[in-house]
Amino acid sequence: MAKFKIVFQPSGRRGEFDGELTILDAAKSLGVPLESLCGGEGWCGRCKVIVEKGSENLSPLTTEEKKLLSDEELSLNYRLACRAELRGDVVVSVPEVSVARVQVVRKPLLEIPVELKPALKKYYVELPPPTLQDPTGDLERLLKTLEETHGLKNLKVDYPVLKGLSKALRDGEWKATVTVWCGSEIVKVEPGRSERLYGVAIDVGTTTMVGYLLDLTTGKLAAYHSLMNPQVPFGEDVMSRITYVMDNSDGLERLHQKVISGINSITESLAKQAGVSLSDLYEVVLVGNTCMHHLLLKLSPEHLGCSPFPPTLHQPVDVKARELGVRILPSGNLHVLPIEAGFVGADNVGVLIAVEPWKSEEVQLIIDIGTNGEIVLGNKDRILSASCATGPAFEGAHIKYGMRAAPGAIEKVKIDAESLDVEYETIGGEKPRGICGSGIIQVTAEMFKAGVILHTGSFNKQLETPRIRKTSEGYEFVLAWKDETAVGADIAVTQKDIRAIQLAKAAMYAGAKVLMKRFGADHVEQVILAGAFGTYIDKEAAMVIGMFPDCPLEKVSSVGNAAGEGARLALLNLSKREEAKWIAEKVHYVEIAVDPHFQDEFVAAMMFPHQKDSFPHVEHLLPKEES
Known part of the structure:
Protein backbone atom coordinates (compact mmCIF):
# COMPACT_ATOMS: atom_id res chain seq x y z
CA MET A 1 0.00 0.00 0.00
CA ALA A 2 1.33 3.44 -0.93
CA LYS A 3 2.54 5.83 1.76
CA PHE A 4 1.53 9.48 1.65
CA LYS A 5 3.51 12.31 3.23
CA ILE A 6 1.87 15.30 4.87
CA VAL A 7 3.50 18.41 6.32
CA PHE A 8 1.66 20.86 8.58
CA GLN A 9 2.80 24.48 8.61
CA PRO A 10 3.76 26.58 10.49
CA SER A 11 4.54 23.86 13.08
CA GLY A 12 6.55 21.78 10.62
CA ARG A 13 5.07 18.55 11.95
CA ARG A 14 5.09 15.82 9.34
CA GLY A 15 4.38 12.15 8.91
CA GLU A 16 3.80 9.27 6.51
CA PHE A 17 0.53 7.38 6.40
CA ASP A 18 -0.75 4.23 4.72
CA GLY A 19 -4.03 4.25 2.85
CA GLU A 20 -6.67 6.90 2.59
CA LEU A 21 -7.33 9.07 5.62
CA THR A 22 -8.41 12.65 6.15
CA ILE A 23 -6.18 15.60 6.93
CA LEU A 24 -7.93 15.75 10.31
CA ASP A 25 -7.00 12.13 11.03
CA ALA A 26 -3.39 12.92 10.19
CA ALA A 27 -3.47 16.02 12.40
CA LYS A 28 -4.76 14.00 15.36
CA SER A 29 -2.08 11.36 14.81
CA LEU A 30 0.70 13.97 14.71
CA GLY A 31 -0.62 16.03 17.60
CA VAL A 32 -1.44 19.07 15.48
CA PRO A 33 -3.97 21.19 17.47
CA LEU A 34 -6.69 21.52 14.85
CA GLU A 35 -10.15 22.74 15.88
CA SER A 36 -13.07 20.40 15.22
CA LEU A 37 -16.14 21.30 17.23
CA CYS A 38 -18.28 18.65 15.51
CA GLY A 39 -15.64 15.95 15.93
CA GLY A 40 -15.11 15.50 12.20
CA GLU A 41 -18.75 15.19 11.16
CA GLY A 42 -18.45 17.98 8.61
CA TRP A 43 -21.02 20.44 9.94
CA CYS A 44 -19.08 22.96 12.03
CA GLY A 45 -16.61 24.25 9.43
CA ARG A 46 -13.93 24.86 12.09
CA CYS A 47 -11.17 22.63 10.69
CA LYS A 48 -10.17 24.86 7.77
CA VAL A 49 -6.69 24.38 6.32
CA ILE A 50 -4.93 25.93 3.33
CA VAL A 51 -3.38 23.53 0.84
CA GLU A 52 0.04 24.94 -0.07
CA LYS A 53 1.21 22.04 -2.22
CA GLY A 54 -0.42 18.92 -3.62
CA SER A 55 -4.04 20.03 -3.94
CA GLU A 56 -4.37 17.49 -6.75
CA ASN A 57 -3.46 14.78 -4.22
CA LEU A 58 -6.64 15.28 -2.22
CA SER A 59 -10.15 13.93 -2.71
CA PRO A 60 -12.58 16.18 -4.63
CA LEU A 61 -14.49 18.94 -2.85
CA THR A 62 -17.48 17.62 -0.95
CA THR A 63 -20.97 19.08 -0.65
CA GLU A 64 -20.20 20.14 2.92
CA GLU A 65 -17.10 22.04 1.81
CA LYS A 66 -18.95 23.87 -0.95
CA LYS A 67 -21.55 24.88 1.62
CA LEU A 68 -19.23 25.91 4.46
CA LEU A 69 -16.34 27.51 2.55
CA SER A 70 -16.78 30.91 0.91
CA ASP A 71 -15.93 31.55 -2.74
CA GLU A 72 -12.88 33.50 -1.62
CA GLU A 73 -11.69 30.66 0.61
CA LEU A 74 -12.17 28.13 -2.18
CA SER A 75 -10.10 30.31 -4.51
CA LEU A 76 -7.31 30.34 -1.90
CA ASN A 77 -7.22 26.51 -1.69
CA TYR A 78 -9.01 26.19 1.63
CA ARG A 79 -10.29 22.71 2.52
CA LEU A 80 -12.06 21.20 5.50
CA ALA A 81 -9.56 18.85 7.12
CA CYS A 82 -12.30 16.40 8.09
CA ARG A 83 -13.48 16.04 4.49
CA ALA A 84 -10.26 16.16 2.46
CA GLU A 85 -8.77 12.67 2.09
CA LEU A 86 -5.11 12.10 1.28
CA ARG A 87 -4.39 10.53 -2.10
CA GLY A 88 -0.76 11.64 -2.27
CA ASP A 89 1.81 14.01 -0.72
CA VAL A 90 0.56 17.40 0.53
CA VAL A 91 1.70 20.45 2.46
CA VAL A 92 -0.99 22.34 4.38
CA SER A 93 -1.05 25.46 6.54
CA VAL A 94 -3.23 25.72 9.62
CA PRO A 95 -4.63 29.27 9.85
CA GLU A 96 -4.92 30.88 13.26
CA VAL A 97 -8.71 30.56 13.19
CA SER A 98 -8.39 26.76 13.04
CA VAL A 99 -5.89 26.30 15.87
CA ALA A 100 -7.55 24.44 18.74
CA ARG A 101 -7.29 26.02 22.17
CA VAL A 102 -7.69 24.39 25.55
CA GLN A 103 -11.29 24.66 26.70
CA VAL A 104 -11.87 26.54 29.91
CA VAL A 105 -13.81 24.45 32.44
CA ARG A 106 -17.11 26.34 32.61
CA LYS A 107 -19.03 23.97 34.81
CA PRO A 108 -18.36 25.29 38.32
CA LEU A 109 -19.80 23.54 41.33
CA LEU A 110 -21.77 25.24 44.08
CA GLU A 111 -20.18 22.91 46.64
CA ILE A 112 -23.35 22.87 48.74
CA PRO A 113 -22.53 21.91 52.36
CA VAL A 114 -23.43 18.31 53.08
CA GLU A 115 -22.77 15.86 55.90
CA LEU A 116 -19.82 13.67 54.96
CA LYS A 117 -21.24 10.16 54.79
CA PRO A 118 -19.65 8.43 51.76
CA ALA A 119 -20.19 4.84 50.72
CA LEU A 120 -16.56 4.02 51.48
CA LYS A 121 -14.66 3.95 54.73
CA LYS A 122 -11.16 2.86 55.72
CA TYR A 123 -10.41 0.81 58.82
CA TYR A 124 -6.96 0.26 60.28
CA VAL A 125 -6.40 -3.14 61.88
CA GLU A 126 -3.59 -5.01 63.60
CA LEU A 127 -3.96 -8.77 63.37
CA PRO A 128 -2.31 -11.47 65.47
CA PRO A 129 -0.12 -13.50 63.10
CA PRO A 130 -1.00 -17.17 62.63
CA THR A 131 0.69 -19.77 64.83
CA LEU A 132 0.65 -23.52 65.13
CA GLN A 133 -1.84 -23.04 67.92
CA ASP A 134 -3.96 -20.65 65.80
CA PRO A 135 -3.62 -21.47 62.05
CA THR A 136 -6.86 -19.65 61.16
CA GLY A 137 -7.17 -18.62 57.51
CA ASP A 138 -6.13 -15.10 56.60
CA LEU A 139 -9.62 -13.98 55.57
CA GLU A 140 -11.27 -15.39 58.68
CA ARG A 141 -8.57 -13.77 60.82
CA LEU A 142 -9.21 -10.42 59.14
CA LEU A 143 -13.00 -10.68 59.41
CA LYS A 144 -12.80 -11.59 63.09
CA THR A 145 -10.53 -8.62 63.82
CA LEU A 146 -12.81 -6.23 61.92
CA GLU A 147 -15.81 -7.44 63.91
CA GLU A 148 -14.00 -7.22 67.25
CA THR A 149 -12.40 -3.80 66.68
CA HIS A 150 -14.88 -2.01 64.43
CA GLY A 151 -18.16 -3.90 64.84
CA LEU A 152 -18.31 -4.92 61.18
CA LYS A 153 -20.27 -8.13 60.56
CA ASN A 154 -21.18 -10.32 57.59
CA LEU A 155 -18.68 -8.69 55.25
CA LYS A 156 -18.21 -9.96 51.72
CA VAL A 157 -14.87 -9.70 49.98
CA ASP A 158 -14.40 -8.90 46.30
CA TYR A 159 -12.59 -11.76 44.54
CA PRO A 160 -9.59 -9.74 43.25
CA VAL A 161 -9.07 -8.50 46.82
CA LEU A 162 -9.12 -12.08 48.07
CA LYS A 163 -6.40 -13.03 45.59
CA GLY A 164 -4.04 -10.40 46.99
CA LEU A 165 -5.06 -10.70 50.63
CA SER A 166 -2.30 -12.95 51.98
CA LYS A 167 0.47 -10.89 50.40
CA ALA A 168 -0.98 -7.59 51.63
CA LEU A 169 -1.23 -8.83 55.23
CA ARG A 170 2.31 -10.18 55.25
CA ASP A 171 3.78 -7.15 53.50
CA GLY A 172 2.33 -5.03 56.29
CA GLU A 173 3.50 -7.43 58.99
CA TRP A 174 -0.14 -8.07 59.92
CA LYS A 175 -0.98 -4.40 60.03
CA ALA A 176 -3.37 -3.32 57.30
CA THR A 177 -5.90 -0.78 56.12
CA VAL A 178 -9.19 -2.25 54.92
CA THR A 179 -11.55 -0.27 52.70
CA VAL A 180 -15.22 -1.23 52.99
CA TRP A 181 -18.02 -0.19 50.63
CA CYS A 182 -21.48 0.44 52.10
CA GLY A 183 -20.53 -1.41 55.26
CA SER A 184 -20.90 -4.70 53.43
CA GLU A 185 -17.99 -5.44 51.08
CA ILE A 186 -14.21 -5.29 51.35
CA VAL A 187 -12.88 -3.67 48.19
CA LYS A 188 -9.24 -3.16 49.12
CA VAL A 189 -6.68 -4.34 51.66
CA GLU A 190 -3.43 -2.37 51.88
CA PRO A 191 -0.30 -3.11 53.91
CA GLY A 192 0.16 -0.77 56.86
CA ARG A 193 -1.73 2.46 57.36
CA SER A 194 -3.28 4.26 54.39
CA GLU A 195 -5.57 7.28 54.39
CA ARG A 196 -5.96 8.08 50.69
CA LEU A 197 -9.61 7.78 49.73
CA TYR A 198 -10.94 9.55 46.64
CA GLY A 199 -14.07 9.47 44.54
CA VAL A 200 -15.13 11.05 41.26
CA ALA A 201 -18.38 12.77 40.25
CA ILE A 202 -18.93 12.89 36.48
CA ASP A 203 -21.57 14.67 34.43
CA VAL A 204 -21.80 12.93 31.05
CA GLY A 205 -23.29 15.60 28.81
CA THR A 206 -24.29 15.14 25.19
CA THR A 207 -21.61 17.61 24.09
CA THR A 208 -19.34 18.05 27.12
CA MET A 209 -18.21 15.74 29.90
CA VAL A 210 -16.86 17.09 33.18
CA GLY A 211 -15.48 15.32 36.21
CA TYR A 212 -14.67 16.36 39.76
CA LEU A 213 -12.24 14.59 42.11
CA LEU A 214 -13.33 14.60 45.76
CA ASP A 215 -11.32 13.66 48.83
CA LEU A 216 -13.73 11.35 50.62
CA THR A 217 -12.01 11.91 53.98
CA THR A 218 -12.62 15.67 53.94
CA GLY A 219 -15.24 16.24 51.23
CA LYS A 220 -13.00 18.79 49.53
CA LEU A 221 -12.69 19.24 45.77
CA ALA A 222 -9.20 18.13 44.73
CA ALA A 223 -9.29 18.57 40.93
CA TYR A 224 -11.62 18.93 37.94
CA HIS A 225 -11.41 18.29 34.22
CA SER A 226 -13.70 18.65 31.21
CA LEU A 227 -13.59 17.48 27.63
CA MET A 228 -15.74 17.15 24.54
CA ASN A 229 -17.83 13.97 24.61
CA PRO A 230 -15.96 11.55 22.29
CA GLN A 231 -19.34 10.46 20.89
CA VAL A 232 -19.86 13.83 19.16
CA PRO A 233 -18.45 12.58 15.81
CA PHE A 234 -21.33 10.08 15.72
CA GLY A 235 -24.04 12.70 16.16
CA GLU A 236 -24.52 16.08 17.75
CA ASP A 237 -27.69 15.19 19.66
CA VAL A 238 -29.26 12.19 21.36
CA MET A 239 -31.55 11.27 18.47
CA SER A 240 -28.66 11.06 16.00
CA ARG A 241 -26.80 8.74 18.39
CA ILE A 242 -29.86 6.57 18.87
CA THR A 243 -30.16 6.41 15.08
CA TYR A 244 -26.49 5.46 14.80
CA VAL A 245 -27.04 2.53 17.17
CA MET A 246 -30.09 1.40 15.22
CA ASP A 247 -28.38 1.67 11.83
CA ASN A 248 -25.08 -0.01 12.71
CA SER A 249 -24.60 -3.52 14.07
CA ASP A 250 -21.59 -2.38 16.10
CA GLY A 251 -23.10 1.02 16.92
CA LEU A 252 -23.82 0.33 20.58
CA GLU A 253 -20.34 -1.09 21.18
CA ARG A 254 -18.64 1.85 19.47
CA LEU A 255 -20.60 4.55 21.31
CA HIS A 256 -20.18 2.69 24.60
CA GLN A 257 -16.42 2.52 24.13
CA LYS A 258 -16.31 6.20 23.20
CA VAL A 259 -18.03 7.35 26.37
CA ILE A 260 -15.90 5.00 28.49
CA SER A 261 -12.78 6.44 26.86
CA GLY A 262 -14.02 9.89 27.86
CA ILE A 263 -14.60 8.77 31.44
CA ASN A 264 -11.11 7.27 31.53
CA SER A 265 -9.55 10.44 30.15
CA ILE A 266 -11.23 12.30 32.99
CA THR A 267 -10.15 9.90 35.75
CA GLU A 268 -6.58 9.82 34.46
CA SER A 269 -6.39 13.62 34.28
CA LEU A 270 -7.86 14.02 37.76
CA ALA A 271 -5.46 11.51 39.29
CA LYS A 272 -2.51 13.20 37.60
CA GLN A 273 -3.58 16.65 38.77
CA ALA A 274 -3.95 15.49 42.37
CA GLY A 275 -0.79 13.38 42.34
CA VAL A 276 -2.59 10.18 43.30
CA SER A 277 -2.85 6.72 41.79
CA LEU A 278 -5.88 5.49 39.85
CA SER A 279 -6.17 2.80 42.53
CA ASP A 280 -6.80 5.58 45.06
CA LEU A 281 -10.05 6.34 43.20
CA TYR A 282 -12.64 4.08 44.83
CA GLU A 283 -15.95 5.17 43.39
CA VAL A 284 -17.46 7.13 40.50
CA VAL A 285 -20.95 8.63 40.65
CA LEU A 286 -22.33 9.41 37.20
CA VAL A 287 -25.20 11.48 35.87
CA GLY A 288 -26.34 12.01 32.30
CA ASN A 289 -29.45 12.15 30.17
CA THR A 290 -31.20 8.85 29.53
CA CYS A 291 -29.42 8.22 26.24
CA MET A 292 -25.98 8.86 27.76
CA HIS A 293 -27.00 6.72 30.76
CA HIS A 294 -27.84 3.79 28.49
CA LEU A 295 -24.75 4.13 26.32
CA LEU A 296 -22.32 4.24 29.23
CA LEU A 297 -23.98 1.14 30.72
CA LYS A 298 -24.00 -0.52 27.28
CA LEU A 299 -27.78 -0.71 27.24
CA SER A 300 -29.40 -0.24 23.87
CA PRO A 301 -31.11 3.17 23.58
CA GLU A 302 -33.13 1.96 20.58
CA HIS A 303 -36.50 2.09 22.35
CA LEU A 304 -35.84 5.63 23.56
CA GLY A 305 -36.21 6.74 19.96
CA CYS A 306 -39.86 5.87 19.51
CA SER A 307 -43.08 6.31 21.45
CA PRO A 308 -43.68 5.69 24.32
CA PHE A 309 -39.87 6.10 24.82
CA PRO A 310 -39.39 3.47 27.55
CA PRO A 311 -35.94 3.19 29.19
CA THR A 312 -34.44 -0.18 30.06
CA LEU A 313 -34.74 0.72 33.74
CA HIS A 314 -35.45 3.65 36.04
CA GLN A 315 -33.68 2.54 39.21
CA PRO A 316 -30.09 3.42 40.15
CA VAL A 317 -27.29 1.10 39.10
CA ASP A 318 -24.19 -0.09 40.95
CA VAL A 319 -21.59 -1.92 38.90
CA LYS A 320 -17.92 -2.79 39.35
CA ALA A 321 -15.51 -0.49 37.54
CA ARG A 322 -13.78 -3.45 35.91
CA GLU A 323 -17.06 -4.58 34.35
CA LEU A 324 -17.18 -1.45 32.19
CA GLY A 325 -13.44 -0.94 31.82
CA VAL A 326 -13.36 2.25 33.86
CA ARG A 327 -9.87 3.04 35.08
CA ILE A 328 -10.12 3.41 38.82
CA LEU A 329 -9.64 0.75 41.51
CA PRO A 330 -10.87 -2.41 39.67
CA SER A 331 -12.95 -3.38 42.72
CA GLY A 332 -14.31 0.15 42.88
CA ASN A 333 -17.96 0.97 42.31
CA LEU A 334 -19.73 2.94 39.63
CA HIS A 335 -23.01 4.39 40.89
CA VAL A 336 -25.39 5.78 38.27
CA LEU A 337 -28.26 7.87 39.58
CA PRO A 338 -31.83 6.85 38.64
CA ILE A 339 -33.64 8.29 35.64
CA GLU A 340 -37.09 9.81 35.32
CA ALA A 341 -38.15 9.13 31.73
CA GLY A 342 -37.01 8.53 28.17
CA PHE A 343 -35.58 12.00 27.74
CA VAL A 344 -35.21 13.19 31.33
CA GLY A 345 -32.38 11.32 32.90
CA ALA A 346 -30.03 11.01 35.83
CA ASP A 347 -28.66 14.48 35.10
CA ASN A 348 -32.02 16.01 35.93
CA VAL A 349 -32.23 13.92 39.08
CA GLY A 350 -28.82 15.34 39.97
CA VAL A 351 -30.16 18.86 39.45
CA LEU A 352 -33.15 18.12 41.67
CA ILE A 353 -31.18 16.77 44.63
CA ALA A 354 -28.93 19.82 44.39
CA VAL A 355 -31.68 22.45 44.12
CA GLU A 356 -34.39 20.64 46.16
CA PRO A 357 -37.47 22.39 44.71
CA TRP A 358 -39.78 20.24 46.85
CA LYS A 359 -38.75 22.40 49.82
CA SER A 360 -39.87 25.64 48.14
CA GLU A 361 -43.12 27.51 48.80
CA GLU A 362 -42.64 29.48 45.56
CA VAL A 363 -43.10 28.04 42.08
CA GLN A 364 -39.62 27.46 40.67
CA LEU A 365 -38.67 27.09 37.02
CA ILE A 366 -35.38 25.21 36.74
CA ILE A 367 -33.74 25.17 33.32
CA ASP A 368 -30.75 22.92 32.69
CA ILE A 369 -29.31 24.50 29.56
CA GLY A 370 -27.48 22.19 27.18
CA THR A 371 -27.81 20.28 23.93
CA ASN A 372 -30.66 18.28 25.48
CA GLY A 373 -32.37 20.96 27.57
CA GLU A 374 -34.33 19.82 30.60
CA ILE A 375 -36.98 21.86 32.42
CA VAL A 376 -38.49 21.43 35.88
CA LEU A 377 -41.42 23.39 37.30
CA GLY A 378 -42.76 22.97 40.78
CA ASN A 379 -42.72 23.57 44.51
CA LYS A 380 -43.53 21.69 47.70
CA ASP A 381 -46.88 20.57 46.27
CA ARG A 382 -45.76 18.84 43.08
CA ILE A 383 -43.01 18.80 40.48
CA LEU A 384 -43.24 18.48 36.69
CA SER A 385 -40.37 17.85 34.30
CA ALA A 386 -39.87 17.89 30.54
CA SER A 387 -37.19 17.69 27.89
CA CYS A 388 -36.72 20.08 24.98
CA ALA A 389 -34.26 19.58 22.14
CA THR A 390 -32.53 22.96 22.16
CA GLY A 391 -29.63 21.66 20.08
CA PRO A 392 -26.00 22.70 20.47
CA ALA A 393 -26.38 26.41 19.60
CA GLN A 495 -28.77 35.92 10.16
CA LYS A 496 -28.38 32.14 10.31
CA ASP A 497 -26.81 32.45 13.78
CA ILE A 498 -29.79 34.46 15.01
CA ARG A 499 -32.20 31.85 13.64
CA ALA A 500 -30.31 29.09 15.49
CA ILE A 501 -30.66 31.02 18.75
CA GLN A 502 -34.35 31.65 18.05
CA LEU A 503 -35.00 27.94 17.55
CA ALA A 504 -33.15 26.99 20.72
CA LYS A 505 -34.73 29.61 22.96
CA ALA A 506 -38.20 28.99 21.51
CA ALA A 507 -37.99 25.29 22.36
CA MET A 508 -37.00 26.15 25.91
CA TYR A 509 -39.66 28.83 26.38
CA ALA A 510 -42.42 26.72 24.84
CA GLY A 511 -41.52 23.81 27.11
CA ALA A 512 -41.76 26.08 30.14
CA LYS A 513 -45.17 27.40 29.05
CA VAL A 514 -46.55 23.88 28.56
CA LEU A 515 -45.45 22.95 32.09
CA MET A 516 -46.98 26.16 33.47
CA LYS A 517 -50.32 25.29 31.85
CA ARG A 518 -50.19 21.77 33.29
CA PHE A 519 -49.25 23.11 36.71
CA GLY A 520 -51.90 25.84 36.66
CA ALA A 521 -49.42 28.69 37.05
CA ASP A 522 -49.74 31.92 35.09
CA HIS A 523 -46.28 33.09 36.17
CA VAL A 524 -43.14 31.77 37.83
CA GLU A 525 -41.76 33.14 41.08
CA GLN A 526 -38.18 31.94 40.67
CA VAL A 527 -36.01 31.02 37.69
CA ILE A 528 -32.94 28.88 38.30
CA LEU A 529 -30.41 28.46 35.50
CA ALA A 530 -28.21 25.39 35.46
CA GLY A 531 -25.98 23.74 32.90
CA ALA A 532 -22.80 24.26 30.96
CA PHE A 533 -22.78 28.02 31.25
CA GLY A 534 -25.68 28.87 33.55
CA THR A 535 -23.29 30.78 35.77
CA TYR A 536 -21.96 32.84 32.88
CA ILE A 537 -25.23 33.81 31.21
CA ASP A 538 -26.25 37.44 31.69
CA LYS A 539 -29.74 36.92 33.15
CA GLU A 540 -30.93 40.29 31.88
CA ALA A 541 -29.82 39.43 28.34
CA ALA A 542 -31.47 36.01 28.59
CA MET A 543 -34.78 37.60 29.55
CA VAL A 544 -34.50 40.29 26.86
CA ILE A 545 -34.40 37.63 24.12
CA GLY A 546 -37.10 35.54 25.83
CA MET A 547 -35.23 32.44 26.95
CA PHE A 548 -37.72 32.05 29.80
CA PRO A 549 -40.93 33.75 31.01
CA ASP A 550 -40.82 37.10 32.78
CA CYS A 551 -39.69 37.07 36.39
CA PRO A 552 -38.18 39.66 38.76
CA LEU A 553 -34.47 39.75 37.89
CA GLU A 554 -33.51 39.40 41.54
CA LYS A 555 -35.39 36.09 41.49
CA VAL A 556 -33.30 34.75 38.60
CA SER A 557 -30.23 32.86 39.80
CA SER A 558 -27.55 30.59 38.42
CA VAL A 559 -26.46 27.36 40.06
CA GLY A 560 -23.66 26.29 37.74
CA ASN A 561 -23.40 22.62 36.95
CA ALA A 562 -26.24 21.46 39.18
CA ALA A 563 -26.23 17.99 37.60
CA GLY A 564 -22.56 17.60 38.52
CA GLU A 565 -23.32 19.06 41.94
CA GLY A 566 -25.96 16.38 42.43
CA ALA A 567 -23.41 13.71 41.52
CA ARG A 568 -21.00 15.26 44.02
CA LEU A 569 -23.62 15.23 46.78
CA ALA A 570 -24.47 11.58 46.06
CA LEU A 571 -20.77 10.74 46.18
CA LEU A 572 -20.27 12.40 49.55
CA ASN A 573 -23.51 11.37 51.24
CA LEU A 574 -25.35 8.06 50.89
CA SER A 575 -28.63 9.65 51.99
CA LYS A 576 -28.58 11.73 48.81
CA ARG A 577 -28.77 8.49 46.81
CA GLU A 578 -31.95 7.55 48.65
CA GLU A 579 -33.25 11.06 48.03
CA ALA A 580 -32.49 10.63 44.32
CA LYS A 581 -34.55 7.42 44.20
CA TRP A 582 -37.44 9.14 45.96
CA ILE A 583 -37.54 12.23 43.74
CA ALA A 584 -37.16 10.22 40.51
CA GLU A 585 -40.39 8.44 41.43
CA LYS A 586 -42.16 11.59 42.65
CA VAL A 587 -41.60 13.80 39.58
CA HIS A 588 -44.29 13.76 36.90
CA TYR A 589 -42.80 13.72 33.40
CA VAL A 590 -44.63 15.62 30.64
CA GLU A 591 -44.08 14.71 26.99
CA ILE A 592 -44.29 18.24 25.61
CA ALA A 593 -43.80 17.28 21.96
CA VAL A 594 -47.28 15.75 21.87
CA ASP A 595 -48.92 18.47 23.93
CA PRO A 596 -51.59 20.24 21.82
CA HIS A 597 -50.32 23.66 22.95
CA PHE A 598 -46.64 23.12 22.21
CA GLN A 599 -46.53 24.08 18.54
CA ASP A 600 -48.42 27.34 19.07
CA GLU A 601 -46.21 28.19 22.03
CA PHE A 602 -43.10 27.40 20.00
CA VAL A 603 -44.11 29.68 17.12
CA ALA A 604 -44.96 32.52 19.50
CA ALA A 605 -41.64 32.12 21.30
CA MET A 606 -39.66 32.49 18.07
CA MET A 607 -40.15 36.26 18.36
CA PHE A 608 -37.93 38.51 20.50
CA PRO A 609 -38.74 38.36 23.32
CA HIS A 610 -42.14 36.83 22.52
CA GLN A 611 -45.07 37.32 20.17
CA LYS A 612 -47.62 38.11 22.88
CA ASP A 613 -46.27 37.57 26.40
CA SER A 614 -45.22 40.70 28.26
CA PHE A 615 -41.89 41.25 30.01
CA PRO A 616 -42.45 44.12 32.46
CA HIS A 617 -39.16 43.51 34.27
CA VAL A 618 -37.08 44.27 31.15
CA GLU A 619 -39.57 46.37 29.20
CA HIS A 620 -37.43 49.49 29.69
CA LEU A 621 -34.60 47.77 27.80
CA LEU A 622 -36.60 46.78 24.73
CA PRO A 623 -36.55 48.86 21.53
CA LYS A 624 -39.34 51.45 21.62
CA GLU A 625 -40.86 50.35 18.32
CA GLU A 626 -40.74 46.70 19.39
CA SER A 627 -42.06 46.95 22.93
Missing part, protein backbone atom coordinates in the same frame (compact mmCIF):
# COMPACT_ATOMS: atom_id res chain seq x y z
CA PHE A 394 -25.95 27.40 23.26
CA GLU A 395 -22.69 25.42 23.25
CA GLY A 396 -21.37 27.62 20.41
CA ALA A 397 -22.14 25.09 17.67
CA HIS A 398 -24.11 26.01 14.53
CA ILE A 399 -22.85 29.57 15.05
CA LYS A 400 -20.56 30.74 12.24
CA TYR A 401 -17.90 32.10 14.58
CA GLY A 402 -19.00 30.04 17.56
CA MET A 403 -16.34 28.32 19.63
CA ARG A 404 -15.78 26.58 22.90
CA ALA A 405 -15.25 28.58 26.07
CA ALA A 406 -11.53 28.93 25.43
CA PRO A 407 -9.10 31.87 25.56
CA GLY A 408 -10.06 34.41 22.91
CA ALA A 409 -13.78 33.63 22.99
CA ILE A 410 -15.97 36.72 23.13
CA GLU A 411 -18.11 36.33 26.25
CA LYS A 412 -19.38 39.84 27.03
CA VAL A 413 -20.65 42.47 24.58
CA LYS A 414 -22.07 45.99 24.71
CA ILE A 415 -23.48 47.71 21.60
CA ASP A 416 -24.08 51.47 21.65
CA ALA A 417 -27.64 52.07 20.45
CA GLU A 418 -26.70 55.35 18.74
CA SER A 419 -23.34 54.69 17.10
CA LEU A 420 -23.57 50.86 17.03
CA ASP A 421 -19.99 50.78 18.29
CA VAL A 422 -19.14 47.48 19.95
CA GLU A 423 -17.30 46.86 23.21
CA TYR A 424 -16.44 43.27 24.07
CA GLU A 425 -14.51 41.15 26.53
CA THR A 426 -12.85 37.84 25.78
CA ILE A 427 -11.91 34.91 27.96
CA GLY A 428 -8.33 35.43 29.10
CA GLY A 429 -8.26 38.95 27.67
CA GLU A 430 -6.82 37.67 24.39
CA LYS A 431 -7.60 38.96 20.91
CA PRO A 432 -10.98 37.57 19.80
CA ARG A 433 -11.10 34.25 17.98
CA GLY A 434 -14.85 33.61 18.07
CA ILE A 435 -17.94 33.70 20.29
CA CYS A 436 -18.76 31.25 23.10
CA GLY A 437 -22.26 30.17 24.14
CA SER A 438 -22.84 32.75 26.87
CA GLY A 439 -21.42 35.39 24.52
CA ILE A 440 -23.87 34.66 21.70
CA ILE A 441 -26.81 35.15 24.10
CA GLN A 442 -25.55 38.56 25.16
CA VAL A 443 -24.70 39.51 21.56
CA THR A 444 -28.23 38.62 20.45
CA ALA A 445 -29.76 40.66 23.26
CA GLU A 446 -27.54 43.65 22.51
CA MET A 447 -28.35 43.50 18.80
CA PHE A 448 -32.06 43.45 19.63
CA LYS A 449 -31.81 46.30 22.15
CA ALA A 450 -29.82 48.41 19.66
CA GLY A 451 -32.32 47.76 16.88
CA VAL A 452 -29.89 45.77 14.72
CA ILE A 453 -32.37 42.91 14.65
CA LEU A 454 -36.13 43.24 14.84
CA HIS A 455 -38.85 41.54 16.86
CA THR A 456 -38.93 38.80 14.20
CA GLY A 457 -35.18 38.19 14.38
CA SER A 458 -34.61 39.67 10.92
CA PHE A 459 -31.88 42.25 10.39
CA ASN A 460 -32.96 45.88 10.32
CA LYS A 461 -32.09 46.86 6.77
CA GLN A 462 -32.90 50.53 7.44
CA LEU A 463 -29.80 51.10 9.54
CA GLU A 464 -26.82 52.64 7.81
CA THR A 465 -23.61 51.33 9.32
CA PRO A 466 -20.60 49.49 7.93
CA ARG A 467 -21.13 46.85 10.62
CA ILE A 468 -24.27 45.59 8.89
CA ARG A 469 -23.52 44.10 5.50
CA LYS A 470 -24.95 41.64 3.06
CA THR A 471 -22.89 38.66 1.94
CA SER A 472 -23.60 35.72 -0.32
CA GLU A 473 -24.96 33.96 2.79
CA GLY A 474 -27.21 36.85 3.89
CA TYR A 475 -26.92 39.72 6.34
CA GLU A 476 -24.41 39.84 9.17
CA PHE A 477 -23.28 42.23 11.91
CA VAL A 478 -19.55 42.71 12.51
CA LEU A 479 -18.53 42.46 16.16
CA ALA A 480 -14.77 42.69 15.68
CA TRP A 481 -12.91 43.95 12.65
CA LYS A 482 -10.14 41.94 11.06
CA ASP A 483 -7.33 44.05 12.54
CA GLU A 484 -8.72 43.48 16.07
CA THR A 485 -8.94 39.69 15.87
CA ALA A 486 -6.50 36.82 16.24
CA VAL A 487 -7.88 34.98 13.23
CA GLY A 488 -7.11 37.40 10.41
CA ALA A 489 -10.79 37.91 9.60
CA ASP A 490 -13.80 39.89 10.78
CA ILE A 491 -15.86 38.15 13.45
CA ALA A 492 -19.56 38.61 12.76
CA VAL A 493 -23.01 37.37 13.78
CA THR A 494 -25.06 36.17 10.83
